[in-house]
Amino acid sequence: MKIHVLNSKELVNKTVSEHLIKFVREHKTGVLGLATGSTPIGIYEALVKDHKENNTDYSQIRTINLDEYVNLDQNHPESYYSFMHRNLFNHINVKPQNIHLPNGNEKDLEMACQSYNDVLKNNQPDIQILGIGANGHIGFNEPGTSFDSSVHIIELQEQTRLDNARFFDSMDDVPKKAITMGIKNIMDAKRIILIAFGENKSEAVYQMVKGKVTENLPASILQKHNNVEIYLDESAASKL
Template structure:
């Protein structure tokens, strides 16, 4: 597990975009696993800038998103479908047929989960999966539980997760109680994993990810067993780690 600590959120976002951009340049038909939430927004802004300046090309890229709220229409401005188009897809030259987001409105939700995993397998797997992390160490919407879920599945959201996401809604009551998410097994199949974390409220989850016992009660701890994981953190998210745990990025060069 490689851990990179950046000065602040802006530096973190640039570093993450550079890693994704390098992957795209080395393999123009890369399969990217993407995440939502506030943390990756800065990375997406940097990727859009890199695209606009001709440094990267999305025309052959395929994407799979981690999750989507259950029973929330795609056109709802709080859906992750809406989020991804608003923050990335509407601003780049990606082929929309190569964009995949779980369908939380599917009539047969169990079949949708199986179909989603099959599509990932048929794409030859995810080259690099971007993750955020919840205050309770959830990745995707894999909440603390008694076992690791292998495949894409429907999950009941923890109250802490709903409260954390309530800032995006008019009230807590509007936050969905369920979501469809890639399982930890689906995530673990990715060739490379890039986890982003910003803020002191993520410090305990990060510490447990790196040094804690591997347990489904700390879903992100499973990453200790993955062969290629990079954590990109700001100083606050890394505040409980020892300086021996990580390398420091003082300044990330500006995108030309």
Template sequence: MNLLTFQTNEELNQIGASIIASLVQTKQNAVLGLATGSSPIGIYQELIRLNEKGYVSFKNVRSFNLDEYVGLPAGHPETYLSFMNKQLFDHIDINKENTRVPNGNAENLEQECKLYDEMLADASIDLQVLGIGHNGHIGFNEPDQNLHGGTHIVTLKEETRQANARFFDSIDEVPKQAVTMGVGSILKAKMIMLVVRGADKADIVHRALTGPITTEVPASLLQTHPNVVVLLDKEAAKYFHG
């Protein structure tokens, strides 16, 4: 596991973007696993800049997103599809037909999960971008006695809904379920890039990366992966440096 700490967000964003851009420059048809939330936004902005300057092209790239809320209307600004379009896809030369986000409005959600797993099995993700939840979730894989390997429907923990309530007018509007890629699928990625920012994440990321491997802290399973790079701002890294 390669742990990198940055004094500024600009440095973190540049390094994160350069890791992704270098992969795509080397392998033009790379498959990217993408995440939502505030952690990767700066990296996406830097990728947009690199694309605009002609340093990297995403024309042949395919992408798979980790998760999507269940039941938000299509076009709702807080769907993760809307997020990805706003924060990245609308601003780079990727073919949107090559982008995949789980369909949280599928008539048959179980079938949607199965189809997503079939697509992932055919794709083989080269690099998976991850954030971490305050309770240690990755994707929407919440702490539990057992974790799903494949894509599945999850009931969101109250603390997860509270953490996401800032994006909605009230907690009542935050969906109670999501479709998420499973931990097994995440760990199949050839490389994983975990991005963590803020003092409020310092304790959980330290527990996840140095503590026992347990399904009660899903991110701790990243310790079993052979190729993980962790990008931390100085606040998130405080427990790693005494």
């Protein structure tokens, strides 16, 4: 793991977005594994700004997202489909057929998992962007998820639902389940960039980097990946 502690969120956003832009320019048909949550928003803003100013070309880039809520309409503003279009896809020239998100509205959710696993086989991320949950989850792989997991349906923990409640009108509106890439899918990415900001991530960050590798702290598996960069602001790094 290469750990980079930078002295502001802005500097993290600038550094990571420069890596992504460089990748896109050098690998025109590459696969970007993308994440949602508040953490990557500044990075997506920087990609949009660069695309406007420099015309960085995404016409053959493929994207693949980590996860999606189950039973939340695709057009709901908080679906990850809406989030990604609002924050990134609507503002760059990525082709709709090259955008991949799991479908949490499929009647047969087992089928939805299987078909996303198939999509992943042909679209293995060259770079996977990750955030981290306060409980150490990556994607929506909550503590206790098997390290051998592929795409699956997960029951969200109370803590995760509480953390995400700020985006919904009430706690009752926060989805209870999600469809997510499994730990094994995430570990198949060639390069992983994990970003964390703020004091409330500091314990999870500490356990991920210094703790033992355990399914109770899903992000700890990243210690076993040979190409991981962790970008932190000072408060997320405060327990290291």
